[in-house]
Amino acid sequence: MNSTLPLAAVAPPLSAGLTLAAFGTSPTTFLAVLVAAAVFLFARSKPAKGPLPPGPPGLPILGNILDVPKSKPWVRFAEWTDQYGPMFTLKMGRNTMIVLGRAQPAIDLLDKRSNIYSSRARLIMTSELVSRGLRMTFMPYGDLWRRERRLLHQLTSPASAASYEEIQEMESAQLVRDMLDKPKEFWGHCQRYAGSTIMQIGFNKRAPTPQDPAITRMRNINEMMTKTAVAGRYLVDSLPILNYVPTVLAPFKREASTIFDETLSLFRSHVLDVKKNVEEGRDAHCFAKYILESQQSYKLSDNEAYFLAGALYGAGSDTTADGINTFIMSMVTHPEVQAKAQAELDSVVGRGRLPSFADQPDLVYCGAVVREILRWRTVIAGGLAHATTEDDWYNGFFIPKGTIVLANHWSIHLDPELYPDPTSFKPERFISPEGKLVGTKFSDAGHHAYGFGRRICPGKHIADRSLFIVFTRLLWSCSLRPALDPATGAEKPPSVHAFSEGFSSHPLPFDCRIEPRGEWVKEVVAQAVEEGEAGWEARKG
Ligand code: HEM
Numbered sequence: 001m002n003s004t005l006p007l008a009a010v011a012p013p014l015s016a017g018l019t020l021a022a023f024g025t026s027p028t029t030f031l032a033v034l035v036a037a038a039v040f041l042f043a044r045s046k047p048a049k050g051p052l053p054p055g056p057p058g059l060p061i062l063g064n065i066l067d068v069p070k071s072k073p074w075v076r077f078a079e080w081t082d083q084y085g086p087m088f089t090l091k092m093g094r095n096t097m098i099v100l101g102r103a104q105p106a107i108d109l110l111d112k113r114s115n116i117y118s119s120r121a122r123l124i125m126t127s128e129l130v131s132r133g134l135r136m137t138f139m140p141y142g143d144l145w146r147r148e149r150r151l152l153h154q155l156t157s158p159a160s161a162a163s164y165e166e167i168q169e170m171e172s173a174q175l176v177r178d179m180l181d182k183p184k185e186f187w188g189h190c191q192r193y194a195g196s197t198i199m200q201i202g203f204n205k206r207a208p209t210p211q212d213p214a215i216t217r218m219r220n221i222n223e224m225m226t227k228t229a230v231a232g233r234y235l236v237d238s239l240p241i242l243n244y245v246p247t248v249l250a251p252f253k254r255e256a257s258t259i260f261d262e263t264l265s266l267f268r269s270h271v272l273d274v275k276k277n278v279e280e281g282r283d284a285h286c287f288a289k290y291i292l293e294s295q296q297s298y299k300l301s302d303n304e305a306y307f308l309a310g311a312l313y314g315a316g317s318d319t320t321a322d323g324i325n326t327f328i329m330s331m332v333t334h335p336e337v338q339a340k341a342q343a344e345l346d347s348v349v350g351r352g353r354l355p356s357f358a359d360q361p362d363l364v365y366c367g368a369v370v371r372e373i374l375r376w377r378t379v380i381a382g383g384l385a386h387a388t389t390e391d392d393w394y395n396g397f398f399i400p401k402g403t404i405v406l407a408n409h410w411s412i413h414l415d416p417e418l419y420p421d422p423t424s425f426k427p428e429r430f431i432s433p434e435g436k437l438v439g440t441k442f443s444d445a446g447h448h449a450y451g452f453g454r455r456i457c458p459g460k461h462i463a464d465r466s467l468f469i470v471f472t473r474l475l476w477s478c479s480l481r482p483a484l485d486p487a488t489g490a491e492k493p494p495s496v497h498a499f500s501e502g503f504s505s506h507p508l509p510f511d512c513r514i515e516p517r518g519e520w521v522k523e524v525v526a527q528a529v530e531e532g533e534a535g536w537e538a539r540k541g
Pocket residue numbers: 136137138139149312315316317319320323379380383384385386449450451452453454455456457458459460462463
């Protein structure tokens with residue numbers, strides 16, 4: 001999920017301008033666009049039945065479209081939270097958007113009233129045309145989404161997630177070896193870990209190198225899809241009437257079809273490989289196998305089943321890789337946290353083996369580090385917008401049906417009342433005086449990095465396990481330190497503020513020193529890699 005998706009989802013790109021280039025077509029069609037635009041812009045919206053939450057004033061017709069920055073809108077939303085309160089309204093052309101800047105309204109609405117707060121904003125290009133309504137992340141709240149979520153619920157429950165721990169142990173052992181062998185390429189290793197892990201869980205396939213086609217082809221498809229979500233790129237998202245233009249006159253529809261066909265063909269080939277393996281008696285413990293087994297009882301068409309299995313890659317690989325990269329930056333910039341976590345690892349695990357999932361209950365400080373990473377630089381800073389399916393009232397404000405409701409993860413996680421001294425990186429905030437892991441009054445996990453309500457990330461138990469095993473194994477084996485300035489020899493820590501612009505974001509490229517913590521490391525890691533590969537040989541059938 002690496003895109004500027006939320007802005008596209010919430011800010012219909014009227015500011016793109018009604019130019020020929022924006023539509024990319026003939027003068028006749030352009031005229032039709034102008035007429036459609038005029039009808040669209042000047043049609044009267046329904047009067048509200050009550051007061052909306054306050055918000056910045058905005059312009060006639062355009063509303064706040066020009067006020068919302070394309071770059072890191074969540075930072076401006078945090079400022080507006082301070083100014084207008086825990087929920088504020090933005091008018092995005094004809095669309096109403098309510099931003100929830102604190103956990104309380106997000107819990108009250110998205111969690112407690114999830115029966116009417118669980119749809120998505122309409123994304124014509126990315127969801128309806130490029131994905132033909134088959135990508136769960138963008139699906140409106142309806143029958144297909146419900147059936148798919150019910151099935152995913154079984155595949156990603158804590159017990160099911162635990163059944164994939166062997167994969168995460170194997171891939172994390174290789175990750176540590178790769179980091180020590182080629183430390184400069186650490187970002188590629190994070191991406192390989194995340195991609196290969198999700199390919200094994202999804203299709204019982206793996207990627208031993210970052211260049212392996214098993215992940216590069218999935219990544220390319222994902223990038224093609226996410227580029228279509230860039231705000232302002234497709235006029236049809238601002239002027240839905242354009243969706244009625246016949247394909248022959250609409251280049252965007254032909255482009256969407258090409259992406260859809262390529263995506264479907266790739267997802268289908270992965271699922272059919274699993275089907276063939278199973279038919280030939282090779283057992284494969286992976287999502288695709290269980291989706292095929294359940295296809296009839298959940299009334300999924302073939303294409304729905306292929307997309308359900310395939311689209312998990314897009315949702316789960318960049319997010320996980322971004323979380324690991326953020327962890328490396330955080331450790332490089334917080335040596336005192338690193339030292340404390342390593343002391344805990346030395347005392348609980350010792351030096352004769354890598355940490356394992358069985359150590360989790362005893363690694364309290366390391367557990368707190370995982371939580372603090374997900375809070376301090378939460379992976380999806382801007383959240384993923386929900387939409388309402390009924391009119392509603394909350395604290396005296398009216399929230400009309402069809403409102404886009406965005407929980408701003410950035411400001412929720414930097415709320416000084418919930419997290420004193422919120423900008424500091426302090427894992428201790430999640431440890432009670434008795435030495436136990438604690439959350440907040442709103443969340444046992446202590447954060448909301450996986451979202452809210454019925455749309456909460458279904459992969460969260462898998463993701464949490466990945467972050468725990470990767471963080472503890474990297475800390476156990478490596479010392480993560482700032483790069484040295486070649487001229488002065490002084491340490492040059494990376495910026496803690498320089499993050500990618502995407503939807504799921506990671507630190508901008510930085511240098512650091514990744515070195516083994518001692519002589520004991522190499523042999524232990526080599527043995528874990530060997531055991532992992534033996535396990536894979538047995539699993540792949
Ligand atoms: C650190 C890693 C991850 C983070 C931070 C993350 C976060 C999120 C967030 C914030 C959402 C939107 C929730 C909402 O709408 O309120 C989401 C949705 C989703 N995530 Fe994750 N995720 C991660 C990993 C994964 C993994 C590993 C998988 C798959 C195995 C996955 C599958 C999905 C899917 C399918 C959705 C769409 C759910 C829907 O719309 O109903 N995610 N994730």
